[in-house]
Amino acid sequence: MKSSKLIIIAALILVLAVPAGAQQSSPFSVESAAAVLLDYDSGQVLFSQDGRLEHIPASLVKVMTMYVALDQIAAGRVSLEDTTTVSEQAWRMSGSQMFLEVGEVVTIEQLLYGIAVVSGNDACVALAEALAGTEELYVRWMNEKAAELGLNLHFADVHGLSESNSITAEDMAVLVRSYLQQHPQALQYHKERSFSYQPRSQKKPIVQYNRNGLLNSFEGADGLKTGHLSAAGYNLIGTAVQNGRRLIAVVLGAESEAAREQEAAKLLNYGYRSFDLVDSGRFLEDKTVPVYKGRVRQVNVVAQEPLLTIPRGIQTGLDVSLQTKQLLAPVEKGQVVGTLTVRYEGEVLKQTSLLASDNVPRGGFWRVLVDSISLFFRRLIRRP
Numbered sequence: 001m002k003s004s005k006l007i008i009i010a011a012l013i014l015v016l017a018v019p020a021g022a023q024q025s026s027p028f029s030v031e032s033a034a035a036v037l038l039d040y041d042s043g044q045v046l047f048s049q050d051g052r053l054e055h056i057p058a059s060l061v062k063v064m065t066m067y068v069a070l071d072q073i074a075a076g077r078v079s080l081e082d083t084t085t086v087s088e089q090a091w092r093m094s095g096s097q098m099f100l101e102v103g104e105v106v107t108i109e110q111l112l113y114g115i116a117v118v119s120g121n122d123a124c125v126a127l128a129e130a131l132a133g134t135e136e137l138y139v140r141w142m143n144e145k146a147a148e149l150g151l152n153l154h155f156a157d158v159h160g161l162s163e164s165n166s167i168t169a170e171d172m173a174v175l176v177r178s179y180l181q182q183h184p185q186a187l188q189y190h191k192e193r194s195f196s197y198q199p200r201s202q203k204k205p206i207v208q209y210n211r212n213g214l215l216n217s218f219e220g221a222d223g224l225k226t227g228h229l230s231a232a233g234y235n236l237i238g239t240a241v242q243n244g245r246r247l248i249a250v251v252l253g254a255e256s257e258a259a260r261e262q263e264a265a266k267l268l269n270y271g272y273r274s275f276d277l278v279d280s281g282r283f284l285e286d287k288t289v290p291v292y293k294g295r296v297r298q299v300n301v302v303a304q305e306p307l308l309t310i311p312r313g314i315q316t317g318l319d320v321s322l323q324t325k326q327l328l329a330p331v332e333k334g335q336v337v338g339t340l341t342v343r344y345e346g347e348v349l350k351q352t353s354l355l356a357s358d359n360v361p362r363g364g365f366w367r368v369l370v371d372s373i374s375l376f377f378r379r380l381i382r383r384p
Helices: 057-075 110-115 121-132 136-146 169-182 184-190 256-272 280-284 365-382
Strands: 005-010 036-041 045-049 082-084 103-109 193-195 206-209 221-231 233-242 245-253 275-279 289-293 298-303 307-309 319-323 338-346 347-356
Touching: 036 169, 036 347, 045 245, 045 256, 057 121, 057 136, 057 169, 057 184, 057 221, 057 233, 082 110, 082 121, 103 110, 103 365, 110 121, 110 184, 110 193, 136 347, 169 184, 169 233, 169 245, 184 245, 193 256, 245 256, 256 275, 256 289, 275 280, 280 298, 280 319, 280 347, 289 365, 298 338, 307 338, 307 347, 319 347, 338 365
Parallel strands: none
Antiparallel strands: 005 319, 036 045, 036 245, 082 103, 193 206, 221 233, 233 245, 275 307, 289 298, 298 347, 319 338, 338 347
């Protein structure tokens, strides 16, 4: 039986426990080609300035390089303790370097630190060759991962030197959210302020420092990546945690290192000062969806992503609507049964799937018969 949609408008105009008279901060501009602020917990974009325009990422490419590597480790195909021998191709890489030398044996974990902390282009190639055999195959994996996540990202190399790499600020923020959700341990690499490596030909270790100045200047900062090419400008992905909330800021095409840090800090401060995180589960208390041909007549629902970011200081005006499918038993717990949409002043703040909170087995013969007849006449009535 073909599903139809049932609209349940829950005209829920909610009074929130916030100070009377508080005002939401006004949006502002960021001194860069593009900028985005994303709330990690709710997944909502809180600020976007040309966030969907394509831009050259430079070393921000290395976030995906790290993502794919940690996927391989999680799948058990490689371990942090595994080693690889540095090739001449890796050694010949220009730009930022870990200072690997041909024939050296390094661990996968050393390469991850070399990429995350000092942005080593040589470490990127060595990692790709260790895991995929060739950089070309590894790049294919990176693009497949982007497609799997539904993101507008295109990669031409593993290190970001090519101007053919392409990202958008919004999709890069979403990528980072997924990356940290799947591999929270990645922050142990990105938050390090320095990294030392001793090449075979050197008598002392070479100590290099993380170019992400937010690690030193912004409260709670613990990542994530910088990038620069003359064609791209100065790029920065910054993330921080304050009062248990993580925000992700992306700044693309700033004029200098100082500028990208200043603008990223501006975005993060805006997010922490201007928004609150609440649980949308309160909107769904006692809300049910009818179930036909089931052992019970209805099922409770929960939000797939219940956390919601709202402007600080609002007291009324949240409009919550539930759009649900016509459900036929059996219904499985966790099955998508509709959509929750939250609007403020007509603008959609969040849209997330509604899930069945329980299993609903198929009913007995008479229940199925009665509901089949009921649905038959409903379809007749709805015909033009």
